[in-house]
Amino acid sequence: MTDVKKIREIKASRPLKLIDIILMSLVLVIALAWAIIPYFSFPAGNTVQITVNGQTSEYSLDSNRKIHLDGLTVVIENGQVFVSETDCDDKVCQHTGKISKVNQSIVCLPKNIVIKVTGKNDFQVDSGGGV
Amino acid sequence: MSTKRITLTALYTAIALVLHLFESALPPLFAFAPGAKMGLSNIVSLIAVFTLGSVDAFVILVIRCVLGSLFGGNIFSLAYSLPAGAISLGVEIVLIKLLVPRVSVITVSFTGAVIHNGVQLLVASIIVKTNLVSLLPLMLFASVVAGIAVGLTAYFTLKYLPERIYLTETKKHNDNDGGI
Numbered sequence: 001m002t003d004v005k006k007i008r009e010i011k012a013s014r015p016l017k018l019i020d021i022i023l024m025s026l027v028l029v030i031a032l033a034w035a036i037i038p039y040f041s042f043p044a045g046n047t048v049q050i051t052v053n054g055q056t057s058e059y060s061l062d063s064n065r066k067i068h069l070d071g072l073t074v075v076i077e078n079g080q081v082f083v084s085e086t087d088c089d090d091k092v093c094q095h096t097g098k099i100s101k102v103n104q105s106i107v108c109l110p111k112n113i114v115i116k117v118t119g120k121n122d123f124q125v126d127s128g129g130g131v
Numbered sequence: 132m133s134t135k136r137i138t139l140t141a142l143y144t145a146i147a148l149v150l151h152l153f154e155s156a157l158p159p160l161f162a163f164a165p166g167a168k169m170g171l172s173n174i175v176s177l178i179a180v181f182t183l184g185s186v187d188a189f190v191i192l193v194i195r196c197v198l199g200s201l202f203g204g205n206i207f208s209l210a211y212s213l214p215a216g217a218i219s220l221g222v223e224i225v226l227i228k229l230l231v232p233r234v235s236v237i238t239v240s241f242t243g244a245v246i247h248n249g250v251q252l253l254v255a256s257i258i259v260k261t262n263l264v265s266l267l268p269l270m271l272f273a274s275v276v277a278g279i280a281v282g283l284t285a286y287f288t289l290k291y292l293p294e295r296i297y298l299t300e301t302k303k304h305n306d307n308d309g310g311i
Contacts, residue, residue, distance in 0.1 A: 001183065001184025001187075002182055002184065002297055002298060003180075003181050003184070004298065006181060006227070007182065009231070010181070010232055010236060010286065012232075013232045013235065014235070015236075015237065015282075015283060015286045015287070016235055017233075017234065017235050020234055020235045023234070023241075024238070024241060024275055024278075027241075027271060027274075027275070028271070028272070030271070031268040031271035031272055034267070034268040035268035051259075051260075090159065091159070092159065095159055103265055104265070105261065105263070105265065107255070107259060107266075109259065114261045
């Protein structure tokens with residue numbers, strides 16, 4: 001099932017064609033719009049929801065504090081929330097950085113922890129869970 | 132199934148596994164997209180589709196995912212790697228059969244990366260019971276970078292890999308090669 005014909009066609013073709021550039025630019029533009037629009041239109045949040053293994057607790061974004069959970073240090077500071085330290089390997093949650101807008105979230109998959117900013121009158125997208 | 136074919140499948144699986152493990156040992160490549168990876172072992176999948184065929188590519192993928200999650204020390208990571216890998220490989224195969232060479236290998240690998248990230252976000256959303264789709268645009272940016280890198284590597288490998296490495300059928304007019 002070796003597709004020699006196709007391999008030879010690829011050998012004869014250029015690595016990148018015009019249609020590829022058009023397709024990828026199109027996706028890039030969509031991604032850019034998708035990433036930027038919420039950033040400007042979503043209001044700053046005022047509450048942080050921290051979900052550990054399905055159990056949610058809420059904290060206000062207005063008061064500065066540090067929360068320690070399961071090797072994770074969550075810092076709330078000047079209306080922003082971020083993970084300052086973690087003992088997991090990938091440090092994905094730490095690299096996510098500071099979040100402050102409604103519906104932004106920091107996720108730690110290995111520890112099953114989700115940190116999410118919400119607002120008073122937030123227009124929640126239908127979130128998959130709460131089970 | 133010829134001996135050459137079995138050997139090649141094993142060889143590809145080994146290469147894919149090494150790339151998979153090597154990649155998981157690297158620090159995050161895209162600081163802006165948490166958890167996004169290059170998907171280096173997709174290079175092997177793509178080359179396998181061309182040189183061995185779709186079925187073998189799937190076999191290589193499944194073995195690589197199972198062994199990769201075992202060697203990586205976390206069998207649960209299989210829930211992330213296998214469904215995403217299988218669905219994106221399926222889409223890539225369809226694209227290769229229908230559109231290549233009208234579109235390049237880069238577009239195929241890019242599409243695969245997008246699908247891979249999408250499925251992985253979906254699985255993650257189900258596991259942590261939170262909607263993570265807001266991360267998708269960041270994943271799309273990562274997919275462009277990953278798609279170009281992986282697609283370009285696959286393209287040049289296909290271009291310069293000597294055909295005798297994967298050609299199994301011997302030339303009909305040449306009796307010397309014999310074979311069974």
